[in-house]
Amino acid sequence: MESIKNISELQAGTLLKEDVFSKTKYPIMRKETELTLEHIDVLRAFGVTQVRVLEGLEKNDETSSDSSATEDGNGKVPNSMHWLKDIYDKTVRDYKREFNYWRSGQLPDVAKIRSFIIPLLEKFIAQKRMLTFLNDFSTPEEYIYHHPIAVGILSAAIGQQMGYEKGDIIQLGLAGTLADSGMAKIAPSIVEKTAFLTPEEYNEVKKHTLFSVKMIQLSPLIRQDMKLAILQHHERLDGSGYPRGEKMETILVFSQILAVADVFHAMTSDRLYRPKHSPFKVIEMIKEDEFGKFDIKVVDALQNLVGSLSIGTRVKLTNGEFGEVMFLHRDAPLRPMIKKDSDGLIIDLSTNRDITIDSILE
Known part of the structure; x- marks a missing residue:
């Protein structure tokens, strides 16, 4: 009642x-x-x-069961959502199989990619809160296969958040998933390297956007604007990106959606050569440290999806403390005031810049 x-x-x-x-x-x-x-x-x-x-x-029982979570080796996932992680893991295995075909010289079977990525996109869009667990799903050893699936999911979710039609949303998810298909043409010794790349190796990696477009350019299942988005997903509005160093109005909004999804998942995932960053810290870095490189409307859409806070939200901080959001700063919504569980004291993240929110608790 x-x-x-x-x-x-x-x-x-x-x-x-x-x-x-x-x-x-x-x-x-x-x-x-x-x-x-x-x-x-x-x-x-x-x-x-x-x-x-x-x-x-x-x-109710459903809410209570959502709040309980178990360690599954990739972070904490609500028990009621393990079915979604199972589907995600199967999709990653399907993508890995296709990727190995591409390494042997085959072109992407876009119809097959559609068949397993679209159902996953739709399930994640219906369960938006699970977007915050994507970085936990990924493993450093298999990052190259997890990353395209996560970028596809995030691109579709951002597209929906920005109000695009379903056809655009599906195309964004497909383009995000195939954006790194050209990595199959890069030497495995570079792609699977467990340390930072040399300048020469990085220049080789930069070629993957061109390879990706060449591999899917004849497919009628991907629109021309999405093929351009795949080519441009490493371009930046200030001209600092690649492969052509394009700027501002020459870069599609769809390209920026793929770019933001790509950077966000990369920076929030554990890699063999560095640990992951907090999603809240990454959004802050994209907005501040990378200011001028990304369309702010796209970044705001991502923030609304994975970084939206309200008073009463339970959080874990990067210093290991747990607490509850007590006040949101209008000009710094990612850095609220938190009441700590340990001693009941209030910590203001807007002035304690070395601490950020690590994750939202169910």
Whole structure:
């Protein structure tokens, strides 16, 4: 049963029926938040006078089961979502088999790629919260096979977040998956190297965008604009990318979607030669350190997908502490104020720049 209650009527333990906004782009509190007295004080501070709540209900079994997670070797995945990881793992194995065919000289069977990637894209788009686990699914040893699948998923999800039609979304997912197909033409000793590449080796890797386009250029199942996006997915708006050093309006938005998905997954995944970064840190780096290289609309869409926070969100910090979001800074939404579980003290991530959010907890 649901009802609308004045803030003065709220009690600890009440569940919110819907997200709460207060002249904010993002919700200050998420639906199904179990209110504490501190939550109620925060609502008052934001000038919220009424909220829609659920009465006579505890968090249901489905929500509770989602919140429990088990170690599966690739990070923590909610028990209720292991079926999705199983499908993801099978898709990676399917891609690996195709990749080895390409190494032997065969051209990509785009129809076959479509047959196993599209069902996975649709499942992840329907379960957006699982996008935050993509970096945990990947393994350093098999990164070359995980990365294209994750880029396809993220590209499709970003496309949907930006309001594109289903046809565009599917094409983005397919293009993202095939963007690195040309890596099959690069020497395995370079592709599978466990240390940083030399300048000469890196120049060889740069050729993969051209190889990718040549391998799929005759396929009628990929649109021409998506073929161009594959070619351009390492171009940057400031002209610092490759293969042609293109700038600004000469780079398609679709190319930028693939580029942001590619960089985000690469930087949030463990590699044999370096550890992964926090998704929140990576979005911050893309926005600040890489400012001017990526379309901000695309980056904002990614942030809304994997970095959206609200008051009451449970998080793990990069220093190993656990806590709860208590306040969101309008100009620094990725660096909120966190109440630590260990001592109850508040830490402001906007001033403690050496600490970031590592992950959102179910």
